[in-house]
Amino acid sequence: MPELPEVETICRGLAPLLIGQKISGVGHSEKKLRMPLPVDFQGKITGKRIINISRRAKYIQIVLEDEIVMVVHLGMSGKLIAYPAPPIRLKHDHVWMQLDNGGELVFNDPRRFGLVAITDASALPRHALFAHLGIEPLSAEYDGDFLYKQSRGKKTPLKHWLMDARVMVGVGNIYASESLFRAQLSPEKPAGSLNKPEAKRLAQAVKAILEAAIASGGSTLRDYVGAHGDAGYFQHHFVVYGKEGKPCEACGHSIKRIIQSGRSTFYCTQCQH
DNA sequence: CGGTGGACCTGCTGGC
DNA sequence: TGCCAGCAGGTCCACC
Numbered sequence: 616m617p618e619l620p621e622v623e624t625i626c627r628g629l630a631p632l633l634i635g636q637k638i639s640g641v642g643h644s645e646k647k648l649r650m651p652l653p654v655d656f657q658g659k660i661t662g663k664r665i666i667n668i669s670r671r672a673k674y675i676q677i678v679l680e681d682e683i684v685m686v687v688h689l690g691m692s693g694k695l696i697a698y699p700a701p702p703i704r705l706k707h708d709h710v711w712m713q714l715d716n717g718g719e720l721v722f723n724d725p726r727r728f729g730l731v732a733i734t735d736a737s738a739l740p741r742h743a744l745f746a747h748l749g750i751e752p753l754s755a756e757y758d759g760d761f762l763y764k765q766s767r768g769k770k771t772p773l774k775h776w777l778m779d780a781r782v783m784v785g786v787g788n789i790y791a792s793e794s795l796f797r798a799q800l801s802p803e804k805p806a807g808s809l810n811k812p813e814a815k816r817l818a819q820a821v822k823a824i825l826e827a828a829i830a831s832g833g834s835t836l837r838d839y840v841g842a843h844g845d846a847g848y849f850q851h852h853f854v855v856y857g858k859e860g861k862p863c864e865a866c867g868h869s870i871k872r873i874i875q876s877g878r879s880t881f882y883c884t885q886c887q888h
Numbered sequence: 889c890g891g892t893g894g895a896c897c898t899g900c901t902g903g904c
Numbered sequence: 905t906g907c908c909a910g911c912a913g914g915t916c917c918a919c920c
Contacts, residue, residue, distance in 0.1 A: 617913060617914090618913060621913075649896080649914090649916090673915095688914085688915090689914090690914055691897085691912065691915095692912085692913085725897080725899065726897045726898050726899085726912090726914095727896080728915070729914090770890075770891080771891070780915080787913055787914070788913060788914085789913055833913095836912080876891090876892070876893080877892085877893070878912095879912090892918105892920085893917105893918090893920105894917090894918085895918095896914105898912100899911100899912090900911085900912085901909105901910090901911085901912105902909095902910090903908095903909090
């Protein structure tokens with residue numbers, strides 16, 4: 616479901632609602648998520664105060680007192696919502712945490728590709744979920760030179776390469792297509808065939824798309840909502856994603872949909888090479 | 889090692 | 905109206 620801009624939006628929305636609150640009670644379903652909940656999940660977080668909220672890749676990190684970090688990944692369909700008062704239990708609610716201001720933080724995920732984990736802050740970088748993650752695309756180190764070097768020798772199509780979290784994190788199916796259109800690069804072009812100007816264009820395009828999406832509060836397609844349960848609106852700015860058969864806004868040529876690694880890719884065969 | 893394809897889930901939509 | 909194929913914003917793992 617959510618890519619970097621959606622996760623970032625959720626973190627920014629949750630921070631003022633959660634920081635300083637104490638988790639006074641915890642409940643959970645018995646359904647298996649991508650990973651089982653930690654042993655003694657309730658015991659590990661009950662009574663802890665929330666110190667900070669941050670994002671790494673598509674993971675939400677909720678830092679608790681005593682150097683404990685609760686990690687939440689939303690998978691394809693997850694939501695993490697802070698309610699001002701205890702809500703009615705919904706189908707697919709998997710974890711709910713009462714806060715000492717009377718509110719409740721709820722993780723709901725119909726498809727259960729998401730997860731909730733607990734780790735020590737000091738162990739976080741070496742945690743299996745984080746150890747092999749690539750660069751943050753909004754960091755200063757992410758630039759044309761980086762992409763050029765990383766892509767040498769790679770035959771992988773650009774679209775798939777952009778979504779490889781071992782190279783760079785946060786770019787998913789929507790923003791990969793949108794970024795490649797902006798960079799005027801074909802999703803089928805082998806990553807290793809990028810020249811330096813193309814790599815620079817791609818780095819700038821990815822940053823620009825992600826930043827614009829964050830500024831719009833992310834994209835709401837089916838069911839993504841932010842921390843307050845509200846929708847983003849970057850979907851209205853999609854240029855190619857979901858636009859199969861529609862005219863390219865640059866040249867008027869019909870937008871094409873292809874399948875790459877089992878996922879839909881949208882692009883303009885006239886503008887992108 | 890690199891690349892592909894499937895697995896993990898539920899829910900919604902569109903075509904018949 | 906009902907049914908079913910196809911599709912969905914992610915990640916991991918087995919296999920060639």
